[in-house]
Amino acid sequence: MYVGRFVVVGPEVGAYRVSSRSFPNREITARDEALTVGPTEDAPETDNPYVSYNCLRVVETPTGETAAFGNGSHVDPIAEKLELGYPARDALAECLLALDYEKDDYDTPRIAATIGGDGEAMIATVRKDALLVETVDEPTLVATYEKDAPESYAFDAENAADAASEAYGLEFEHAVCAAGVARTADGFETAIENGE
Secondary structure, three states, X not given: OOOOOEXXXXXXXXXXXXXXXXXXXXXXXXXXXXXXXXXXXXXXXOOOOOOOEEEEEEEEEOOEEEEEEEXXXXXXXXXXXXXXXXXXXXXXXXXXXXXOOOOOOOOOOEEEEEEEOOOOEEEEEEEOOEEEEEEEXXXXXXXXXXXXXXXXXXXXXXXXXXXXXXXXXXXXXXEEEEEEEEEEOOEEEEEEEOOO
């Protein structure tokens, strides 16, 4: 089954995976304050605005660190609102509503998740017909296609590296790369899985 890009999040750990039929030549790189999806060196040139973006940021908020991750440019304003002290629910809802679903040939939903330093985890999506924001207390997945509403999902990762690896290895078609994040006693750790 092809579900496109997806996030999976539980109270302590989460992951984001790029799955793509159209733009498979991408990878995730670590930058100063973000994990960034972008084209590989051998990727054909494209003017598609949805190919490159920060997919994961860990930011300092008034209540401690929070991780925000998702499938597009909405990750940055979500992270910025969290830094300003917005509750995660409000940051997710406001940014997804403002940016709306992607205006491409497929009306691709935007998906996002947060994990707070307090252990609160949330998952969200905006599609052509709905805006959904939910608190999660068990691993939950939402994808851009087929599984475009949050649903409980078996995800057993306990750290960031396991989360990235497990997300990359899930049997959904056309895996490209994945990012993992986990809350630890010392803050958040992140990891990247770029496949072969």
